[in-house]
Every structure is written in C-alpha cells, then in structure tokens.
Amino acid sequence: MRLVIKIAGALLDDEAVVRQLARQIAETAKAGHELLVVHGGGKIFTATLARMGIASHFTGGLRITDRETRDAAVMVFAGLLNKRLTGAISLAGQNAVGISAADSACFLAEPMIHEGDAGGLGYVGYLTGVNLEFLTSLWRAGIVPVACCLGLGTDGELYNINADHMAAAAAEYCHAERLIYLTDVAGVLDGEKVLDKVNSTDVENLIHRQKVSGGMILKLEAAKRALAGGVKQVRIVGGTSPRALRSASNGAKGSGTRVIPALPDAEAKLAARASR
C-alpha cells in the first residue's frame, strides 16, 4: 500500500519521539509499504527566526514569508529538521533520503493567491505537482523519501507550503491509499474528548462552533481535500504514543480521529431524523 505520513514539526523537537517515530517508519516500510514522509516546521524555525532578528507574522494560520524568512525556512526545513528525521530513519535500519522540492524538481509550487493577489503572502505556495517518476525510483530501490514542506516555482524560487496541505496534495498526486497525520495532540478534540471520526459536514460545524482553531482548521481542510482527491483513508493521530503510526497504518480502530467523506444526502437526512 502507498502511504503518506505527515509528521508535525513539534514532534521533531524531541529526540526520543524522533527515534520512536523513526523505528515505526522503518517497521512500516519493511512490511512492504511505499511511504512518503512529509514533515512540518516546529519551534526550531520560530527560534531560528528570533535568533536572526526576524519577526513572525501570521494571517489565517499562514506565515507571511518574505525572502529572509523563506531563506531561513530552507535552512531549517530542508537542512536541520529534514536531516534529523532522515538520519533517525536510516539509523533505525531503513534506507531513507531527505529531499526538498529542489531535488529533481520533485515538488512543484505556485504562489498562493491571497485576497486576489498571487504571492500576496510572499514566498507561500501550494503544491501543483510531484515528480512521481523520481519518487517511484526511490521506492523501487527500497528507499523512503523524506520531504520538507517546500515547493519549487517555475521562477526557480522555493515556496513555503503548509505541510498539511502539501501532504494532502502529495497523497493525491502520488495516488496514495492512506494519509496519516501525526500531530502533537491525540486527535481532533471536542473539549477533552478525542473524536473517533469526523465527516466533511462535522468539519464545517466544528469550525462554525469554534471547536477547532489555528493549525487544526488547515489540517481538516487538507484532509477533506485528500478524500475528494481519491485518498481512501485519512487519520489524525497523536504522534507521541509509542504505537501511533503502526496502529494507524494497520487501520486499527481507536487510534486518533478518522476523517471520512460526508454522508450522501439521503443518509444525512436519515441520520438527522434519527438524532432528533
């Protein structure tokens, strides 16, 4: 099975968690699955920006990315964090290669349109294509590609991509069967409770009732996109629990939150009537 695994940047800030995830990635790959690992940024990025005297600005959960910020993103995402994770997977006994968009033009991007303006957020983009031939050659050679959240524009510039959107689009373009989001919370929370499953209608309700915010809104929107793009299963799982990835990749019930397609109209009406 082809599987895209998205790892939250926050999980890469803890060495023990990185080792534990690397072990599970190695086990999953050895079980014969084709994995694409995509990772996010984390505290190290914000700390690096602060050390360089660059302030962080966000709008709607997206980072405004000028050239200086983008250059720091390349250093931290494609450099430190990508190599940390790739090194851990390799040491866990599974060959892995850390790739960024620039390598074999494997992830292509276009500048994001913000309030009608292409590139209005600076070097922030969305994924427009993958070099599937290149990724396939890695899988055939028994290598796990580990990608950071950057895309290469036709202008030769690297664009920062929200890692959740990148993972969803990459899963669609790679025809992956499953997409697993490993995050820093146990799943989608409604108060204290981890929701077992949410469908597209629930997502709208959760956002409307302000039960989800910030990065989780982007993640749920990305999950919906992946389902619409043909990915069969999407899960949002806490990445710090020791068997998180193995359970999610085996399709075990009870680990995190499954995001499922909206009920067809007739079923939705029946469900609404039953809940009255």
Ligand SMILES: Nc1ncnc2c1ncn2[C@@H]1O[C@H](COP(=O)(O)OP(=O)(O)OP(=O)(O)O)[C@@H](O)[C@H]1O
């Ligand atoms: N209802 C909710 N359930 C769970 N998390 C929520 C909810 N509402 C908001 N959040 C926030 O969303 C965060 C997860 O999104 P966030 O963007 O921070 O991480 P990520 O996408 O997993 O990693 P990265 O952004 O590094 O790729 C949680 O840490 C939590 O603070």
Ligand SMILES: [Mg+2]
């Ligand atoms: Mg996020």
